[in-house]
Amino acid sequence: MDKALTRVLRIDLTKKRTWVEERPNLFEKGLGGAGVAIELLYELCPKDADPLGPENPIILAVGPLNPLFPLASKAVAMFKSPHTGNLGESHCGGRVALALRLAGFGALAIQGKSDVPVYLTVHRGRVQFRDARALWGLSSSLTAGRVLREIEPGSGARTILRIGRAGERLVTYANVIAETYRHFGRLGLGAVFGSKNLKALVISGTGTIPIPDPPRYQKLYRELWERATRSDHMRKYHDLGTAQNIRPLNQIGALPVRNLSATRYNEEPAFSGERLAEGFLGRRLACSACPVACIHLAILREPHPVEPYFYKTTFVSYDHEPLYALGSMLGMESPEGVLKLIDSAEVWGLDAITTGVVLAWATEAFARGLITEQDTVGVKPSWGDTQAYLEMIRRIADRKGELYWTLGQGVRAASEKYGGQEFALHFGGNEMPGYHTGPGALLTYLSGSRHSHLDSAGYALDQDCLRAGQNPPPEELACRLFAEEARRQVLSSAVICFFGRNLYDWETIQTALGVLGIEKSKEELMALGAAILRQKYAFKVREGFSLEKLTVPMRAVETPTPLGVISEDYLRKALAEMEQLLRGDDGLAGDA
Amino acid sequence: MAVLWAGPWPHAWPRGWAVPKRLAVVDPGRCVDCLLCALACSRRFGEGGLARSAIAVRSVGGVEHGFVVIVCRACPDPPCAASCPVGAITKATVGVRVHPERCIGCRTCVLSCPFGAVHWDEDNNKPVICVHCGLCASFCPHGVIALEEVGGG
Ligand code: SF4
Ligand code: SF4
Ligand code: SF4
Numbered sequence: 001m002d003k004a005l006t007r008v009l010r011i012d013l014t015k016k017r018t019w020v021e022e023r024p025n026l027f028e029k030g031l032g033g034a035g036v037a038i039e040l041l042y043e044l045c046p047k048d049a050d051p052l053g054p055e056n057p058i059i060l061a062v063g064p065l066n067p068l069f070p071l072a073s074k075a076v077a078m079f080k081s082p083h084t085g086n087l088g089e090s091h092c093g094g095r096v097a098l099a100l101r102l103a104g105f106g107a108l109a110i111q112g113k114s115d116v117p118v119y120l121t122v123h124r125g126r127v128q129f130r131d132a133r134a135l136w137g138l139s140s141s142l143t144a145g146r147v148l149r150e151i152e153p154g155s156g157a158r159t160i161l162r163i164g165r166a167g168e169r170l171v172t173y174a175n176v177i178a179e180t181y182r183h184f185g186r187l188g189l190g191a192v193f194g195s196k197n198l199k200a201l202v203i204s205g206t207g208t209i210p211i212p213d214p215p216r217y218q219k220l221y222r223e224l225w226e227r228a229t230r231s232d233h234m235r236k237y238h239d240l241g242t243a244q245n246i247r248p249l250n251q252i253g254a255l256p257v258r259n260l261s262a263t264r265y266n267e268e269p270a271f272s273g274e275r276l277a278e279g280f281l282g283r284r285l286a287c288s289a290c291p292v293a294c295i296h297l298a299i300l301r302e303p304h305p306v307e308p309y310f311y312k313t314t315f316v317s318y319d320h321e322p323l324y325a326l327g328s329m330l331g332m333e334s335p336e337g338v339l340k341l342i343d344s345a346e347v348w349g350l351d352a353i354t355t356g357v358v359l360a361w362a363t364e365a366f367a368r369g370l371i372t373e374q375d376t377v378g379v380k381p382s383w384g385d386t387q388a389y390l391e392m393i394r395r396i397a398d399r400k401g402e403l404y405w406t407l408g409q410g411v412r413a414a415s416e417k418y419g420g421q422e423f424a425l426h427f428g429g430n431e432m433p434g435y436h437t438g439p440g441a442l443l444t445y446l447s448g449s450r451h452s453h454l455d456s457a458g459y460a461l462d463q464d465c466l467r468a469g470q471n472p473p474p475e476e477l478a479c480r481l482f483a484e485e486a487r488r489q490v491l492s493s494a495v496i497c498f499f500g501r502n503l504y505d506w507e508t509i510q511t512a513l514g515v516l517g518i519e520k521s522k523e524e525l526m527a528l529g530a531a532i533l534r535q536k537y538a539f540k541v542r543e544g545f546s547l548e549k550l551t552v553p554m555r556a557v558e559t560p561t562p563l564g565v566i567s568e569d570y571l572r573k574a575l576a577e578m579e580q581l582l583r584g585d586d587g588l589a590g591d592a
Numbered sequence: 593m594a595v596l597w598a599g600p601w602p603h604a605w606p607r608g609w610a611v612p613k614r615l616a617v618v619d620p621g622r623c624v625d626c627l628l629c630a631l632a633c634s635r636r637f638g639e640g641g642l643a644r645s646a647i648a649v650r651s652v653g654g655v656e657h658g659f660v661v662i663v664c665r666a667c668p669d670p671p672c673a674a675s676c677p678v679g680a681i682t683k684a685t686v687g688v689r690v691h692p693e694r695c696i697g698c699r700t701c702v703l704s705c706p707f708g709a710v711h712w713d714e715d716n717n718k719p720v721i722c723v724h725c726g727l728c729a730s731f732c733p734h735g736v737i738a739l740e741e742v743g744g745g
Contacts, residue, residue, distance in 0.1 A: 067627075067631060067640075068631075068640045070628075098627065101641075102641050102642055124714075145654070146653075146654065149651075149653070149654065155650050155651075156648045156649060156650040156662075157627075157642055157648075179655055180654060180655055180656065181655065181656075205642075206641070206642040206643055206645075206714070207641050207642070207643055208634070208639050208640065208641040208642075208643040208644070208715065209639065209640030209641045210639060210640075211638055211639055211640055214635075214638025214639075215638075217635075217638070217640075218635055218638075221635065225628075225731060229733050283656065283658070284624050285624050285625055285655055286624040286625060286626035287626070288625075288626065288627045289626065289627060289628065289631060290626050291626060291628060291731075291733040293624040293626060293733070293734070295624075297656060315656035
């Protein structure tokens, strides 16, 4: 194995001290990425840690395949989430994985809290603490990125991770932005940065990764490159990006609309992947090492408010999830309006999914009189009202006023305070993603380790079931989702982008690791995936999580999916089965 | 901006010979910053990463504004070769060749190339300049770079 991969960079912001640890056993056991990050989190995060306290570690990890194979493009972050109060895990593309690995590290862990705002740089493997007082309080995360781009070296092989105002002011779902348009989006890593007085982290790296068997490596690389560029599955992400989901989900009635009070627009939304590509698509981008280039940037051309013949152009990155959350969930009609909302979340540094669901809850709560104009300081949220939503997003990031402060803690906190829990669409404290496809999706949100649609992709299973006319019993559903989530732990330890999941079947992962001198049988890999998943679950239980005590938002079980209304009873049965699997009482290999 | 060399090749290529090719940046506007080209170039040496890559991609003031692909354009009269005080860079049929055994690591060549196409191998303290083999072009998924005949045609 590459020795540099097993180096862990440790940074203590309180004492402004850094050191490197060699951890070959850690990487042997956990492979890299998620497998290593959860080990480190267990080790470094004390039980019952305050997520916004100095004791909460920020862990970033890459794996043996980054960036050596097509789509081995992601890095994994772990921390205790200030949003859910439990396991925080988020994945990011861009150049993060390439830069960290080629800087000569497999992982880094940041702990403590700086007394003044700082940013960290890692150039040629050396860490520096830099003064960020001038960058703190900037109104736009984009400006911070621009400044760092100019003053820091390493252009072309670096990542610039930074937070916006939302992160500085500890909105619990503040994100970390990478290279502009890529994010550690969910579960509030931005607030953890903010709590440590850490504005940004710049890493550059152009190192070498030794390959034990170059001819085999070259051959496998070419084969995978060809499969990646020719497969139909990839085509989907290539052509329209993830935004291509809007049209089919709308057709089958699985697109959450107006706080999930409906599941489709009468006609195709004006912000579907097809419509955006025709009218707005301006540029495509790829994460380092990825031939797909699924990142789609729209060009938003806006006229000057008074002067004629004067325009400004803004590039806005769109994906399915922001289009759902800041589009259909808010009953938006105009594509320009949706793009403006997405841009605004980017500027302030907020997770787009949670922001949209928060605004949707607030709109419904306002309509029902649970919150009033006094609370909203004169803003009257209503479906499709771009201006009102822009104003609210700014106020959430500012954290001024009781309502907006509370909205900055997510819909769980807001509904506990103001009521409306039956339509507060969160699962385990994390706001709902953009698929209301059926029981698989709901079970993924409830039981997935991040409460994210990507954990086990129940939405994909639902769509398969819909096509095949199947209705799996709850136990079977739980087993299938567990197996898929376990498999994904191996991908996110390697670290392969989940969009490459069909390219990297067990055999391919095994061969790719083998070329790098890491010999693992399929059974060993499967056991590793289950073990990582169970370890995450054990961490969650340690921090007070219980599948049994999870609440299911009433709205989610009332609004029919394409597979019908999902009963809470069904979900509870599936959850009970899932708990068995996660505890490991099933005789499967791999223990927590 | 990235360079598309358009001028005539100075000496006509004899009929019947295989026409030499150079790596050309044909349309940087299509570049998506995947770095597959740069990673491919390192694979020439049977290694991963970017340390000995002769091609680099940088954004033009932010990814939204596009990219430049920085690679040797095979100057007909190469200033990098002329600048080397110890003759460690010589002109080749296409582009130049580095003779590492002569190189003293002074970095004069780095300054001489107006495109910044003399890359630096920090581990070995030697320049890295594209040899126009075309491997990277075969992995660019978006047709940004390609091998192109020089002069002859
Ligand atoms: S390295 Fe620069 S100066 Fe030398 S031949 Fe190439 S483009 Fe010309
Ligand atoms: S043509 Fe060959 S040497 Fe030149 S950049 Fe491409 S791979 Fe490297
Ligand atoms: S492989 Fe092509 S698209 Fe990718 S960075 Fe290189 S030139 Fe750009």
